[in-house]
Amino acid sequence: MSPRPIIRAVTTADIPEVLAFVLEARAELFPKLDATGMPADLAHFESIYVQGDGQFLVACDQGQIVAAIGYLPYDGRFPQLNYQGQKTVEVVRLFVLPAFRRLGLARALYLALEAQAKADRVAVMYLHTHPFLPEAIDFWLRQGFEVVDVDADPVWRTTHMQRTL
Numbered sequence: 511m512s513p514r515p516i517i518r519a520v521t522t523a524d525i526p527e528v529l530a531f532v533l534e535a536r537a538e539l540f541p542k543l544d545a546t547g548m549p550a551d552l553a554h555f556e557s558i559y560v561q562g563d564g565q566f567l568v569a570c571d572q573g574q575i576v577a578a579i580g581y582l583p584y585d586g587r588f589p590q591l592n593y594q595g596q597k598t599v600e601v602v603r604l605f606v607l608p609a610f611r612r613l614g615l616a617r618a619l620y621l622a623l624e625a626q627a628k629a630d631r632v633a634v635m636y637l638h639t640h641p642f643l644p645e646a647i648d649f650w651l652r653q654g655f656e657v658v659d660v661d662a663d664p665v666w667r668t669t670h671m672q673r674t675l
Contacts (some may be wrong), residue, residue, distance in 0.1 A: 515576050515615060516570040525555055528568060531575045535605035539643065546552050551582055551602065558582050565626045566603075569615055577606040579619045581627060583595050590659050591670060593634055599627060601637040620653055628675055635673045640666055647671075 520528050536549075551558055559566035559580055566580035581599040601623065606616050611628055627635055637655065640645040647657070647669055655671040 511550055514624060515571040515610065517569045517619060519611060519626075520559060520566040520568055522556055524568065525560070526580065527575060528566065531568075532578055532603055532605060535578075535607075539605075544625055551580075560567075563597075563630075565630070565647065567619055567622055567626075569606075569610070569619055571610070572626065576610045577604075577615050577619055577663060579604045579616075579623050581632075581635065582625060584634075586609075588638075588670065591672075593636070596633040598636055599630075599632050601635055617653065623675070624653075624673075632675055634663040635675065636670070638668050638670045638674075642667075642669060 532552060533548075551564075555566075558564040559582070562582075564580060564582035567578065568575045569577040579601065579602050580608065581601050584593060584598040584600045588591070601620075604616060604619065606619075624635065636656075637650065640649060641647060650671050651657075655673045657669055657672040659673050661668040661670075
């Protein structure tokens with residue numbers, strides 16, 4: 511392990527490696543979703559994250575991706591949330607390999623993403639997570655997010671969070 515993984519924006523050339531990393535991490539965290547096919551944002555990765563209004567960052571150690579995070583324009587799919595008139599993005603796909611956890615890498619990645627959001631004049635950063643993901647809610651609270659809603663679904667208990675920039 512090098513002293514500090516390098517955080518950088520994804521390029522078109524990185525897409526196959528990034529997709530492999532994200533899909534593997536997603537399958538480990540959400541095994542039941544693994545069979546549901548390619549999520550839309552990943553199927554259209556280049557048009558959303560490289561050429562579009564999204565951003566995607568990776569952290570690399572010795573040339574290998576060890577963590578990732580991104581954001582894309584919020585699509586308004588949760589009717590209980592109203593971001594009308596505010597440029598809002600959804601933070602997605604924060605994954606850190608187990609060997610690189612508890613080193614501040616997730617925070618460093620998020621701070622780099624937030625800096626990009628501020629440069630892009632984003633007003634609100636939205637995300638959702640789930641209580642069964644170890645320490646996820648506490649992590650986001652420490653980054654300045656607040657819980658704005660929790661779905662009543664007893665399995666997923668989707669926790670909606672936001673941070674105003």
